[in-house]
Amino acid sequence: xxxxxxxxxxxxxxxxxxxxxxxxxxxxxxxxxxxxxxxxxxxxxxxxxxxxxxxxxxxxxxxxxxxxxxxxxxxxxxxxxxxxxxxxxxxxxxxxxxxxxxxxxxxxxxxxxxx
Amino acid sequence: xxxxxxxxxxxxxxxxxxxxxxxxxxxxxxxxxxxxxxxxxxxxxxxxxxxxxxxxxxxxxxxxxxxxxxxxxxxxxxxxxxxxxxxxxxxxxxxxxxxxxxxxxxxxxxxx
Numbered sequence: 062x063x064x065x066x067x068x069x070x071x072x073x074x075x076x077x078x079x080x081x082x083x084x085x086x087x088x089x090x091x092x093x094x095x096x097x098x099x100x101x102x103x104x105x106x107x108x109x110x111x112x113x114x115x116x117x118x119x120x121x122x123x124x125x126x127x128x129x130x131x132x133x134x135x136x137x138x139x140x141x142x143x144x145x146x147x148x149x150x151x152x153x154x155x156x157x158x159x160x161x162x163x164x165x166x167x168x169x170x171x172x173x174x175x176x
Numbered sequence: 177x178x179x180x181x182x183x184x185x186x187x188x189x190x191x192x193x194x195x196x197x198x199x200x201x202x203x204x205x206x207x208x209x210x211x212x213x214x215x216x217x218x219x220x221x222x223x224x225x226x227x228x229x230x231x232x233x234x235x236x237x238x239x240x241x242x243x244x245x246x247x248x249x250x251x252x253x254x255x256x257x258x259x260x261x262x263x264x265x266x267x268x269x270x271x272x273x274x275x276x277x278x279x280x281x282x283x284x285x286x287x288x
Contacts, residue, residue, distance in 0.1 A: 104220070106275055109275065164210055170218075
């Protein structure tokens, strides 16, 4: 049981490049989400999904796309990277929306630098 | 939407002393308040939580208190140890909400 797996752990992109941050969980969790962590700003929700085929925007969705074709995977796509997207990205999952009340399981993060 | 403010942003204490981190929330409909601990290079981990029908909850050296009227809740760590050094986040969510809203985080340093 690996929990929430994020790849890659580190990435450097040039401005304008695109890439996909991968997130996979093996706990059969319905709810998955992406956060970005910036100094002094805590964890801000980018996108979330309450189940396969269903996604919704969080607090800071601009510049990011998501899809949820399977229960296990929730990739985050940066369409045209900008220096403002330099951050640490965390994927988190929960058994379902109601289980948010019992906490998230977080991945170990992806540190992204856009130059 | 919900807004969670957290103070202080950094906190240094001597080993063995107590540490208190405070959060306020804006949406009176929020009724679940977890605390997460993030160690260096890792994702946050849930350490304790409290629901709005409870005023205080303890788990060994950590405790959380909630004042629903004032819309604030606090994390208390007693007899601090060097391994308590980490970033701590408070959060809030409504029972039927889709989103967990986090505070900005507190960097706790325990000096030995």
